[in-house]
Amino acid sequence: MSTRIPKPRANMRKEPRQARSRATVEAIIQAGAHVLGDQGWSGFTTNEVADVAGVSIGSLYQYFPNKLALIEAIRRKHFDDVLAVLQQAGESRNSPEQLVDDLVHGMISVHCINPALHRVLLDLPNLEGSRSAYDEFHAEYLRRYRVVITAHRNRRGGAADGFAAQVLSSAVEGVIHNAARRGTLKLPELKQELRKLVCCYLSRATLSGSS
Amino acid sequence: MSTRIPKPRANMRKEPRQARSRATVEAIIQAGAHVLGDQGWSGFTTNEVADVAGVSIGSLYQYFPNKLALIEAIRRKHFDDVLAVLQQAGESRNSPEQLVDDLVHGMISVHCINPALHRVLLDLPNLEGSRSAYDEFHAEYLRRYRVVITAHRNRRGGAADGFAAQVLSSAVEGVIHNAARRGTLKLPELKQELRKLVCCYLSRATLSGSS
Amino acid sequence: MSTRIPKPRANMRKEPRQARSRATVEAIIQAGAHVLGDQGWSGFTTNEVADVAGVSIGSLYQYFPNKLALIEAIRRKHFDDVLAVLQQAGESRNSPEQLVDDLVHGMISVHCINPALHRVLLDLPNLEGSRSAYDEFHAEYLRRYRVVITAHRNRRGGAADGFAAQVLSSAVEGVIHNAARRGTLKLPELKQELRKLVCCYLSRATLSGSS
Amino acid sequence: MSTRIPKPRANMRKEPRQARSRATVEAIIQAGAHVLGDQGWSGFTTNEVADVAGVSIGSLYQYFPNKLALIEAIRRKHFDDVLAVLQQAGESRNSPEQLVDDLVHGMISVHCINPALHRVLLDLPNLEGSRSAYDEFHAEYLRRYRVVITAHRNRRGGAADGFAAQVLSSAVEGVIHNAARRGTLKLPELKQELRKLVCCYLSRATLSGSS
DNA sequence: GATGAATGAGTATTCATTCAT
DNA sequence: CATGAATGAATACTCATTCAT
Numbered sequence: 001m002s003t004r005i006p007k008p009r010a011n012m013r014k015e016p017r018q019a020r021s022r023a024t025v026e027a028i029i030q031a032g033a034h035v036l037g038d039q040g041w042s043g044f045t046t047n048e049v050a051d052v053a054g055v056s057i058g059s060l061y062q063y064f065p066n067k068l069a070l071i072e073a074i075r076r077k078h079f080d081d082v083l084a085v086l087q088q089a090g091e092s093r094n095s096p097e098q099l100v101d102d103l104v105h106g107m108i109s110v111h112c113i114n115p116a117l118h119r120v121l122l123d124l125p126n127l128e129g130s131r132s133a134y135d136e137f138h139a140e141y142l143r144r145y146r147v148v149i150t151a152h153r154n155r156r157g158g159a160a161d162g163f164a165a166q167v168l169s170s171a172v173e174g175v176i177h178n179a180a181r182r183g184t185l186k187l188p189e190l191k192q193e194l195r196k197l198v199c200c201y202l203s204r205a206t207l208s209g210s211s
Numbered sequence: 212m213s214t215r216i217p218k219p220r221a222n223m224r225k226e227p228r229q230a231r232s233r234a235t236v237e238a239i240i241q242a243g244a245h246v247l248g249d250q251g252w253s254g255f256t257t258n259e260v261a262d263v264a265g266v267s268i269g270s271l272y273q274y275f276p277n278k279l280a281l282i283e284a285i286r287r288k289h290f291d292d293v294l295a296v297l298q299q300a301g302e303s304r305n306s307p308e309q310l311v312d313d314l315v316h317g318m319i320s321v322h323c324i325n326p327a328l329h330r331v332l333l334d335l336p337n338l339e340g341s342r343s344a345y346d347e348f349h350a351e352y353l354r355r356y357r358v359v360i361t362a363h364r365n366r367r368g369g370a371a372d373g374f375a376a377q378v379l380s381s382a383v384e385g386v387i388h389n390a391a392r393r394g395t396l397k398l399p400e401l402k403q404e405l406r407k408l409v410c411c412y413l414s415r416a417t418l419s420g421s422s
Numbered sequence: 423m424s425t426r427i428p429k430p431r432a433n434m435r436k437e438p439r440q441a442r443s444r445a446t447v448e449a450i451i452q453a454g455a456h457v458l459g460d461q462g463w464s465g466f467t468t469n470e471v472a473d474v475a476g477v478s479i480g481s482l483y484q485y486f487p488n489k490l491a492l493i494e495a496i497r498r499k500h501f502d503d504v505l506a507v508l509q510q511a512g513e514s515r516n517s518p519e520q521l522v523d524d525l526v527h528g529m530i531s532v533h534c535i536n537p538a539l540h541r542v543l544l545d546l547p548n549l550e551g552s553r554s555a556y557d558e559f560h561a562e563y564l565r566r567y568r569v570v571i572t573a574h575r576n577r578r579g580g581a582a583d584g585f586a587a588q589v590l591s592s593a594v595e596g597v598i599h600n601a602a603r604r605g606t607l608k609l610p611e612l613k614q615e616l617r618k619l620v621c622c623y624l625s626r627a628t629l630s631g632s633s
Numbered sequence: 634m635s636t637r638i639p640k641p642r643a644n645m646r647k648e649p650r651q652a653r654s655r656a657t658v659e660a661i662i663q664a665g666a667h668v669l670g671d672q673g674w675s676g677f678t679t680n681e682v683a684d685v686a687g688v689s690i691g692s693l694y695q696y697f698p699n700k701l702a703l704i705e706a707i708r709r710k711h712f713d714d715v716l717a718v719l720q721q722a723g724e725s726r727n728s729p730e731q732l733v734d735d736l737v738h739g740m741i742s743v744h745c746i747n748p749a750l751h752r753v754l755l756d757l758p759n760l761e762g763s764r765s766a767y768d769e770f771h772a773e774y775l776r777r778y779r780v781v782i783t784a785h786r787n788r789r790g791g792a793a794d795g796f797a798a799q800v801l802s803s804a805v806e807g808v809i810h811n812a813a814r815r816g817t818l819k820l821p822e823l824k825q826e827l828r829k830l831v832c833c834y835l836s837r838a839t840l841s842g843s844s
Numbered sequence: 845g846a847t848g849a850a851t852g853a854g855t856a857t858t859c860a861t862t863c864a865t
Numbered sequence: 866c867a868t869g870a871a872t873g874a875a876t877a878c879t880c881a882t883t884c885a886t
Binding site: 443481 | 870872
């Protein structure tokens with residue numbers, strides 16, 4: 001179903017200097033995200049992306065040394081979006097309930113832009129080259145979740161919080177990605193249930209963390 | 212990255228009648244599951260599968276009219292495994308707590324066989340042909356979750372139960388698939404946390420379902 | 423003018439077992455040699471070779487993992503031809519004059535098959551992978567020349583013989599390749615002059631080796 | 634491995650008039666020679682050459698209508714260098730031995746500048762367009778060799794001298810190019826042996842030319 | 845004039861699928 | 866029925882060349 005994937009060489013062959021080229025790069029990443037979300041790995045061909053972006057295949061390769069570098073760029077872009085949401089959710093000086101609300105709302109919003117994309121992005125083959133970028137993201141990702149978890153306690157969080165963060169984040173991911181697949185992402189009921197899920201897990205986690 | 216996927220023509224070119232044939236088909240499906248879980252879509256080529264199965268590519272095409280039919284067979288097989296687990300969990304005449312235990316334990320077990328496979332299977336491009344089979348599975352899948360949910364109530368379940376089933380199942384999936392990716396699937400802590408997640412959601416769901 | 427050349431992975435993807443496939447492999451190598459000699463590196467495209475061989479591009483890649491492996495096969499084949507000539511020239515129990523005659527005649531003959539090919543083959547980029555094969559050939563090549571040189575002496579050959587072999591072989595190569603380029607390879611005058619060149623160098627080399 | 638080479642349209646799109654332009658052209662030719670010698674045909678791309686020359690690709694095409702015209706310019710430049718050497722060697726009113734010395738020394742020197750370049754230059758695909766330029770050079774090239782040959786005789790040279798010139802020149806070329814490839818070009822032994830080769834051939838050629 | 849972004853035909857390579865043996 | 870050689874459409878990527886700024 002696919003070409004064996006090569007290691008990414010570098011992330012950008014050439015930094016776009018002029019305004020025109022920056023627009024081109026932007027268009028390519030946009031188009032790539034769109035194609036990837038829409039058609040999955042199968043439909044993601046560099047020629048297709050170039051087509052959708054309205055540029056020639058040559059232009060694509062002027063800025064991205066290979067397909068994977070393009071994927072990485074898309075990935076990085078969307079990781080940034082996700083982190084931004086979590087950042088906001090973490091920074092608000094609100095009640096724990098409000099925190100959960102912000103988190104859930106933010107996660108849903110960010111997935112509404114291109115619902116299928118995020119799940120696809122997780123399925124990247126384990127590239128050595130891209131691993132670090134992903135790990136870096138993921139560390140930050142978990143850290144933000146931990147903030148939310150900690151805020152829900154009265155006591156200091158223990159080592160178990162790391163585990164709780166993993167469980168919580170992947171549960172949320174699961175729910176959102178599935179909802180994205182089914183097109184129920186924008187339903188208020190979904191948000192409501194998700195909030196419930198998070199909230200009750202947080203309460204219980206606190207208790208049983210001590211049990 | 213991939214060949215555009217054609218619609219599956221028929222699911223089986225030819226029903227295996229003799230024992231030898233059935234063994235061949237079985238070997239191919241096994242090999243396919245193995246390759247798919249191990250290498251993902253990228254490594255899943257019919258030639259590779261035939262190789263691993265120890266049969267010629269010609270034989271593979273004797274039983275599966277095309278790649279997609281093979282994928283479908285693998286899918287169906289593993290859906291059956293999952294359903295069997297849920298079936299058992301649903302049938303035991305135990306306490307609600309025990310029910311959750313069975314469910315969690317079963318889901319984890321079934322993913323331990325070939326941890327990566329299940330998640331990969333969800334990433335099938337939206338094929339018209341395979342949709343029905345999947346939907347059929349998914350309906351049953353949710354029904355079983357609903358049984359667990361219902362068992363946790365004292366009152367009769369309302370329409371909201373359908374939604375709860377979706378949320379619960381995808382949360383569990385999310386946690387398990389992520390754990391599979393990280394290799395923490397067998398950790399007792401994981402099972403413990405997952406149980407916690409399910410339990411508390413079930414309790415709360417009951418309450419807020421009425422709220 | 424060309425794609426950057428990748429390292430050769432292995433020399434054969436799959437050993438041809440049936441008679442049919444052996445014929446295919448043979449045809450591909452033949453066609454490759456032909457194209458390479460005829461059009462040089464520029465015209466040597468795998469598609470062209472497959473076309474000339476009368477097989478599909480897929481068949482080519484069934485046996486040669488990449489373009490370079492094909493080139494290597496061609497190279498090896500023709501190195502073998504050259505060595506065979508030198509072998510024969512070295513083995514005949516004749517007078518030194520006869521030896522030179524055999525050498526010159528053999529070298530010319532072997533270049534008549536596909537005159538341009540040999541020169542092109544020397545210009546292979548320095549591939550790590552192929553280096554050893556070439557060095558091995560070249561060592562043997564010089565050894566055979568040394569036999570001829572030694573046969574021309576009355577005294578034992580010294581260290582200088584190694585150098586003489588290099589000079590002599592490259593002079594002969596130069597003359598033959600140039601003649602091949604000009605199409606004068608079959609002219610009796612060429613053979614005559616070449617013989618002269620070799621003979622007189624051999625005589626003088628003997629003397630001045632001691633000077 | 635390569636783009637099919639088009640006929641060169643004209644040799645220069647535009648004659649450089651100002652000093653700056655001439656410097657640019659010079660830089661491009663220098664860079665081209667460097668890249669060609671260093672990386673062979675594979676690495677010789679117009680973009681690479683422009684980069685090395687420190688000019689934009691657009692500027693390159695301002696002066697050379699296409700890649701081949703650039704190659705031709707490089708070729709012409711280096712042919713000129715070679716001819717200059719032979720010129721000098723032919724003009725000195727010295728003994729025949731001194732003549733050979735000059736020739737050999739000169740040929741070696743001229744190849745020391747960019748050892749690999751010359752051999753690479755011979756591998757040009759047979760372009761109709763460039764043929765005349767090359768033939769012109771080659772005629773002159775042989776003429777100079779003939780001077781050396783003639784100087785070595787007491788009698789007038791016959792028709793055979795033309796042939797002898799070809800053989801001698803290609804033998805010398807062969808030795809030098811091979812030495813360049815092996816990095817032994819500067820070794821005094823090489824010069825010594827080459828002198829020997831030329832000398833003895835000249836003596837013998839004289840004799841057998843009459844035989 | 846100079847620049848470098850954009851172009852797209854061309855090239856290497858893969859992989860689902862067929863069919864003669 | 867089984868085999869595996871053969872096929873070729875599809876895909877990643879390059880590089881000579883143009884042209885708007």
